[in-house]
Amino acid sequence: MSDYIDLTGAEQSFGDTDAQREVRENDRQYVFHSWSAQGAINPLPIAKGEGVRFWDYDGTEYLDFSSQLVNLNLGHQHPGLVQAIQDQAGRLATIQPAMANDVRGELAKRIVEHSFAGARSVFFTNGGADANEYAVRMARVHTGRQKVLARYRSYHGSTSTAITLTGEPRRWANGTLDSGVVHFHGPYPYRSVFYSETPEQETERALAHLRSTIELEGPSTIAAIILESVTGTNGILIPTPGYLAGVRALCDEFGILLIADEVMAGFGRTGHWFAFQAFDVTPDLVTFAKGVNSGYVPLGGVVISEAVHQTFDQKPFPGGLTYSGHPLGAAAGVATFDIFAEEGILERVRDLGERVVGPRLREIAERHPSVGEVRGTGLFWAIELVKNAETREPLIPFNASGDAAAPFNAVVAACKQAGLWPFAAGNRLQVAPPLIISEEDLVRGLDIIDEALNVADGYVGA
Structure with a gap:
């Protein structure tokens, strides 16, 4: 059974280094990306998306917790x-x-x-x-x-x-x-x-x-x-x-x-x-x-x-x-x-937000000193990260980049390493998965965030 279908309609398997190399080369040679210094980026080639997941050409699987750019409400490839x-x-x-x-x-x-x-x-x-x-x-x-x-x-x-x-x-x-x-x-x-x-x-x-x-x-x-x-x-x-x-x-x-x-x-x-x-x-x-x-x-x-x-x-x-x-x-x-x-999308979004996401994020906030506040509704939540919960000093400065953004980038990298693609903005991890997500996958994603926040905790008081 094939893993994905390529540009010509042919069935392919993950791990095809030649296919991945061609995608990367065409992108870097001919595609101009938004909000980016073109020479400073290396976009991840994606081979396949299905439901609440997508895969790169090596077969690395990511749970999409950002609905791409918070647009993929019904997930990848909804039939x-x-x-x-x-x-x-x-x-x-x-x-x-x-x-x-x-x-x-x-x-x-x-x-x-x-x-x-x-x-x-x-x-x-x-x-x-x-x-x-x-x-x-x-x-x-x-x-x-x-x-x-x-x-x-x-x-x-x-x-x-x-x-x-x-x-x-x-x-x-x-x-x-x-x-x-x-x-x-x-x-x-x-x-x-x-x-x-x-x-x-x-x-x-x-x-x-x-x-x-x-x-x-x-x-x-x-x-x-x-x-x-x-x-x-x-x-x-x-x-x-x-x-x-x-x-x-x-x-x-x-x-x-x-x-x-x-x-x-x-x-x-x-x-x-x-x-x-x-x-x-x-x-x-x-x-x-x-x-x-x-x-x-x-x-x-x-x-x-x-x-x-x-x-x-x-x-x-x-x-x-x-x-x-x-x-x-x-x-x-x-x-x-x-x-x-x-x-029943609207009903399940309200249910999952009230019964699963809200309670879990509040519990996470109580255990992690790097979490200043959690807030949200439905499947639209933010975890605001801080260096000091009492003063509310952000984990990274406003509009930080380069070395100043390293603590937050480390948290994002921990999420991706564990198979979660997060919605990351400013000094916040934001929870916005496809609205079709199962409760099991939702809990798994929150588990990954919970673990990644241990990285953020290491910068508290630094």
């Missing part, structure tokens, strides 16, 4: 998604977005029905960054205003407006590509910039800070506030009690649109179709990508409220994409809804 794409390709591989298409319309209908009260339509994009770009464009045209407020400790994409909205170091080298963006602080109780002592106090002070920012920037100049409903890469920051409702109230008071960035948190990651649904708040625009079809074909979009939709009823929308609502991506999106229902 329902693969079949949907194959079937669609067989009957209509592509059609331009100006024409009506059955699978595109069906997916838009399902997304609207599962999003928020007052949702009207969906504009499809190729991914999350352009979804945020277009949501901001809609907000600006709808309100006639230009400024957009976005939080620090956020990531919204790497295209021009999206990277300017981003509130973390990846923005820095790009300069200010959209001069209408203003940043503000959101709630982060563990490292509160408001010196809060309780989550409720954090909410009150964060909202006061936001109100002040709005007033000082000029409410009549602000088109929208964009925020990740649950912050993803920058720490799995769960909104403090009443915070999102408070942001909604400020938007209503000043005529500002609320954009919920659900690119990472949406489509089941938190145990809900969209993360904002757990906080009793209704946005005006919702951006999505990743989990809508697990990234099997690039697809993203914006869910649009009735009010914003009506702005463009007689006025043309100034934007478009050749591959908007691509049939292959849409087919996988429709299949995603079917699979979620058939496999």
